[in-house]
């Protein structure tokens with residue numbers, strides 16, 4: 054008997070099959086946890102994200118409802134995990150924002166130097182990010198890893214709102230190119 | 243051509259738009275190839291970036307904790323417990339079933355929503371009798387299904403009248419996965435007039451906190467379900483019901499009619 058596909062597992066989960074949930078968990082634990090950790094930078098928050106994501110999966114409603122219109126299952130599950138992570142981040146930071154929106158946003162700007170020192174955490178993504186100019190790193194970080202609004206990104210980066218989207222797209226294009234290069238170097242593809 | 247709507251793409255992708263704006267943007271998306279293409283880029287990124295990340299080892303025991311969390315917070319039992327196909331609701335103990343049905347069939351009235359309530363009284367009464375019908379069916383069903391594993395309420399208490407007024411009720415604290423919920427159901431209550439409502443209070447150290455209000459049907463039956471979000475940490479000592487001259491009171495004006503320790 055072959056391994057059940059993601060979609061088969063998902064359907065069994067919707068039938069409240071506990072074993073299927075466990076299989077799904079084993080299959081995705083590390084990938085989802087790593088993404089949550091990358092965004093929240095905190096093991097407790099990341100675990101909270103995992104609880105939330107698997108709760109959504111089990112309930113199968115709203116954000117936890119998957120169908121083929123939503124693309125590949127694994128991509129969808131990663132999207133749910135990212136959204137859950139940035140939601141959690143927002144909730145934890147809400148108090149700070151009220152206190153002084155501008156100051157706390159400043160704190161979120163990544164320290165490029167620190168990332169470089171931290172050899173342990175280096176991976177393809179970090180490498181590819183590092184080759185980008187600071188401003189582009191910051192755009193990606195605030196947009197993708199913090200889920201900030203266009204308005205807030207414009208404030209933090211001191212850019213006119215109208216230019217934010219263009220800058221993000223440019224940064225992403227660069228990042229994708231770098232990642233493709235990394236791949237060739239690392240895997241000889 | 244860049245249109246004003248195109249500016250919503252980033253906030254749409256990051257889930258920051260109101261439901262209304264979100265829907266409007268989706269309509270725009272149907273017609274705007276630029277936005278479709280850009281959204282596709284963003285989505286591709288979500289799929290792609292995690293694959294380039296170094297995988298982090300989760301903390302020890304996380305699997306058990308996560309799966310336990312899902313199972314203990316699930317309103318519907320897992321499949322070894324699933325019962326009749328035609329019963330969508332899990333079978334709860336009698337009173338809780340009643341309270342749940344009330345909350346499902348009657349809508350959930352928070353303090354704010356109460357403002358519009360008096361005009362909806364008739365509608366409410368009709369729904370209440372439906373709910374009661376459903377309750378008795380459910381209770382019958384339950385009799386031959388005793389002892390089948392279902393989630394149990396965390397706490398149930400009888401509401402006791404403070405005077406000889408014949409009022410009765412039950413208060414239940416339960417959790418169906420969306421945080422603790424206080425369910426109050428009462429019977430034999432006296433009729434309300436004008437804007438009057440019955441108000442539920444959670445009490446800690448003699449300080450009452452408004453926790454949902456309701457009106458009753460012609461049989462003196464009513465109830466309310468109240469999300470205790472964020473307040474569960476508090477050590478509630480008791481729950482009480484009073485009659486208030488209008489909805490939305492922060493402090494009780496009327497006398498406490500029913501009370502129970504939690």
Ligand SMILES: [Zn+2]
Nearest residue numbers: 247248274277
């Ligand atoms: Zn557009």
